[in-house]
Structures are given as structure tokens and as C-alpha cells.
Amino acid sequence: MADSWVIMVTAQTPTNIAVIKYWGKRDEKLILPVNDSISVTLDPAHLCTTTTVAVSPSFAQDRMWLNGKEISLSGGRYQNCLREIRARACDVEDKERGIKISKKDWEKLHVHIASYNNFPTAAGLASSAAGFACLVFALAKLMNAKEDNSELSAIARQGSGSACRSLFGGFVKWKMGKVEDGSDSLAVQVVDEKHWDDLVIIIAVVSSRQKETSSTTGMRETVETSLLLQHRAKEIVPKRIVQMEESIKNRNFASFAHLTCADSNQFHAVCMDTCPPIFYMNDTSHRIISCVEKWNRSVGTPQVAYTFDAGPNAVLIAHNRKAAAQLLQKLLFYFPPNSDTELNSYVLGDKSILKDAGIEDLKDVEALPPPPEIKDAPRYKGDVSYFICTRPGQGPVLLSDESQALLSPETGLPK
Ligand code: DP6
Numbered sequence: 001m002a003d004s005w006v007i008m009v010t011a012q013t014p015t016n017i018a019v020i021k022y023w024g025k026r027d028e029k030l031i032l033p034v035n036d037s038i039s040v041t042l043d044p045a046h047l048c049t050t051t052t053v054a055v056s057p058s059f060a061q062d063r064m065w066l067n068g069k070e071i072s073l074s075g076g077r078y079q080n081c082l083r084e085i086r087a088r089a090c091d092v093e094d095k096e097r098g099i100k101i102s103k104k105d106w107e108k109l110h111v112h113i114a115s116y117n118n119f120p121t122a123a124g125l126a127s128s129a130a131g132f133a134c135l136v137f138a139l140a141k142l143m144n145a146k147e148d149n150s151e152l153s154a155i156a157r158q159g160s161g162s163a164c165r166s167l168f169g170g171f172v173k174w175k176m177g178k179v180e181d182g183s184d185s186l187a188v189q190v191v192d193e194k195h196w197d198d199l200v201i202i203i204a205v206v207s208s209r210q211k212e213t214s215s216t217t218g219m220r221e222t223v224e225t226s227l228l229l230q231h232r233a234k235e236i237v238p239k240r241i242v243q244m245e246e247s248i249k250n251r252n253f254a255s256f257a258h259l260t261c262a263d264s265n266q267f268h269a270v271c272m273d274t275c276p277p278i279f280y281m282n283d284t285s286h287r288i289i290s291c292v293e294k295w296n297r298s299v300g301t302p303q304v305a306y307t308f309d310a311g312p313n314a315v316l317i318a319h320n321r322k323a324a325a326q327l328l329q330k331l332l333f334y335f336p337p338n339s340d341t342e343l344n345s346y347v348l349g350d351k352s353i354l355k356d357a358g359i360e361d362l363k364d365v366e367a368l369p370p371p372p373e374i375k376d377a378p379r380y381k382g383d384v385s386y387f388i389c390t391r392p393g394q395g396p397v398l399l400s401d402e403s404q405a406l407l408s409p410e411t412g413l414p415k
Pocket of ligand 1 (some may be wrong): 017018021023024031037128159160161162215216309310341383
């Protein structure tokens with residue numbers, strides 16, 4: 001076997017947003033949660049991670065590049081994922097090129113990993129979820145591991161808890177599991193992305209100057225100090241999970257919206273109940289909640305659900321395109337872009353929603369009428385960095401087109 005060959009696999013994995021939140025671990029090392037959670041997978045066309053993994057006898061060590069910059073793989077979470085996938089590696093053969101890697105060779109061979117997010121990592125949009133899911137999925141394919149996506153999710157979980165839910169499209173449940181080794185703490189698909197395809201998701205990336213507490217640190221402090229978390233995990237979430245699954249299966253938006261908003265608010269209440277308290281939302285987040293609550297109330301039935309993770313960004317889930325277009329009009333009324341910002345770089349993703357809203361340029365934004373449900377509605381120019389319009393999307397896929405690979409097929413180094 002000549003030493004010059006490189007074998008590569010490229011995969012793309014979506015990010016996800018929880019509608020019933022994971023917050024709190026019962027085992028820090030294995031990343032086992034204190035409750036089940038449910039998420040919606042976001043369309044990878046707008047938010048995803050692409051990862052190329054390569055193996056070659058010429059690689060001297062495992063190496064990784066994130067968005068073009070080399071990063072260390074020495075952290076426990078990377079090491080756990082690499083070890084677990086290597087343990088499941090099988091024989092790989094490329095007959096055309098005369099290359100054979102046997103199961104036991106994988107222990108000695110090193111890998112190169114290059115990962116790229118199609119959205120700003122700094123925006124705080126769950127990049128670690130898509131990242132670890134993609135790493136595990138791509139390595140599993142490279143090493144010919146026979147595990148299904150649920151089994152792979154239990155490995156991705158050891159990279160970052162929320163990553164396990166990115167192994168599927170549509171709506172996904174992370175079952176907390178019972179056994180000590182964590183083997184039953186994994187993700188399962190509730191419904192696929194076609195099941196409820198009228199939903200439209202608008203993300204408001206909120207400008208923030210504040211350095212946020214990481215999820216890992218935040219939830220550790222919550223587990224140590226919040227009594228409300230214990231009540232939530234034992235009494236509230238188990239019932240909500242059942243109701244949420246029903247709402248999703250029946251496409252019952254009123255119930256879905258009620259549960260999603262309530263669970264986001266309870267997660268932030270639990271953060272506030274932590275000692276010292278953790279504040280992830282800011283004034284802009286609160287204004288968005290108020291805008292949605294007032295509108296939903298004025299219509300009589302919920303049009304939009306909101307949810308916020310460990311940061312100020314709002315994820316808004318609209319019942320259908322009509323509700324999404326109206327929502328976008330309201331959001332652009334309250335949060336118009338700074339005068340030096342183009343509309344094209346202010347509303348990203350699926351721009352057809354802008355068209356539905358009858359907005360073509362900044363003049364249309366200026367001319368938007370104030371939402372009737374709020375008297376003397378003020379405008380907060382520049383408080384939102386940008387919006388992303390998207391929808392529920394599919395799970396991980398392999399990209400067979402070599403031009404999409406992030407590593408060179410000759411050298412195994414970033415292109
Ligand atoms: C608020 O998965 O980022 O987004 O497991 O420590 O890596 P670690 O935490 P992470 O936490 C996500 C918390 C959340 C809610 C959720 O996604 O369910």
C-alpha cells in the first residue's frame with residue numbers, strides 16, 4: 001500500500017433549535033441530561049455545517065480546521081467523539097485505487113477534519129450542535145461504521161448535548177435515557193421535515209455587547225443552585241414532552257405555540273433562579289416577546305411562537321407563510337436597519353418571505369405602518385443585526401461532489 005493516498009468524505013449537517021429545552025446535566029462527563037427535549041431542525045440551506053474528514057497514512061496526527069483556522073483537538077469532547085467512532089470503525093476498501101484499510105488499522109491512522117459554518121459562528125446560533133453532529137456523521141461514514149443515526153447521536157451527544165438532535169431532520173426528541181453508561185440517551189425523529197411544511201422560521205440575530213455565560217457553565221450553576229430546575233425536570237417537562245409530541249403529530253399550532261413559548265420562558269426563569277442569576281435575553285429580546293404576545297392576543301389564536309436559547313437571539317416560528325409575511329412587516333417596523341445597511345444583507349435566507357410582505361427596498365421599510373395592536377409603537381433602529389428566514393429542514397447528508405470538499409484530495413490539507 002503506497003503512502004500517498006488520501007480517502008475523504010464530506011457531509012453537511014443542520015443546526016437545531018429546541019422547543020422543549022435541554023438545560024442541566026445529571027452526568028457532566030457523558031453529557032446526560034436531567035430531562036427529555038424536543039427540537040426542530042433548521043433548513044441546512046440557510047444554517048448548516050459542512051465537514052470534510054480525510055484519512056491518509058501520511059498524516060502524522062489528528063488535526064482540525066474550523067472556518068479555515070486550525071484548532072486544537074485536545075479537548076475532552078473532541079477526544080470522546082474520536083475515540084467512540086474509532087471503536088466502531090470497520091473495514092474500508094477502495095478497489096479502484098487498490099486501497100484497503102482493515103478495522104484494526106483505524107487505531108493507528110490519523111484523520112484531518114475541516115469544518116465550515118454557512119452562518120457567522122459569533123452570532124450565537126448553536127454552531128456546536130451542527131458541528132459535532134457533522135463531525136460524528138462524517139467520521140462514521142469515512143470509517144464505515146454500521147451504526148444508525150440514533151446510535152451516532154449518542155456519540156455526538158458527548159461532543160455537545162444539543163448536537164445529538166442534529167442527526168435528524170424535522171422534529172426530533174432527545175430521550176434522556178436511564179442507564180448509567182448513557183447508551184440509551186439518544187435522539188429519535190418525531191416527524192420528518194415534510195410533515196409540517198407550512199411552518200416558517202424567522203431568526204432575529206440581536207445585537208449584543210454582553211459576553212454571555214456558556215451553556216455548559218450556565219447549566220452547571222443552575223443544577224447546583226436552582227430548586228426550580230428540579231421541579232421543572234421532574235414535574236413539568238415530562239408532561240410537556242407528551243403534549244408537544246401530540247401537537248406536532250396533529251399539527252396543532254395553537255398548542256405548539258403555547259408550549260414552545262412557555263418552555264422558553266421557563267428555561268429563562270430557571271436561569272434567573274440560578275445563583276448568581278444568569279440573564280441571556282436583553283431588552284430587544286423582551287420587546288420581541290411583547291410584540292408577538294400582543295399580536296397573538298389581538299388575533300385571538302396564536303400566529304407565531306418564540307423561543308430563545310442561551311443568548312438574546314429570537315427564533316420565531318410562524319404558523320404559515322401569511323403569518324410569516326405579517327411578522328416580518330412588524331419586525332421590520334420595530335427594528336429597521338441602520339441607514340448604511342442594505343435590505344439585502346439585513347434579511348437573509350429565504351427572501352421570498354420579503355416579497356410576500358411586499359417589501360422590496362428600504363423605502364418600503366420606512367413606509368411600513370405601525371402594528372395596530374400597539375399604540376404609539378416606537379422604532380428601534382439598529383437593535384437587530386439581521387434576520388434569517390428559514391423553515392424546518394432535513395437531517396445530515398453526504399456531499400458526493402468533490403468540489404464541495406474542504407480538504408484537498410491530494411494533500412488532505414485545507415484547500
Ligand atoms: C439553551 O448543547 O450547548 O440551547 O451539552 O454543555 O455542550 P453542552 O450544552 P449545549 O446546550 C444547549 C442549551 C440550549 C437548549 C437546547 O438546545 O436544548
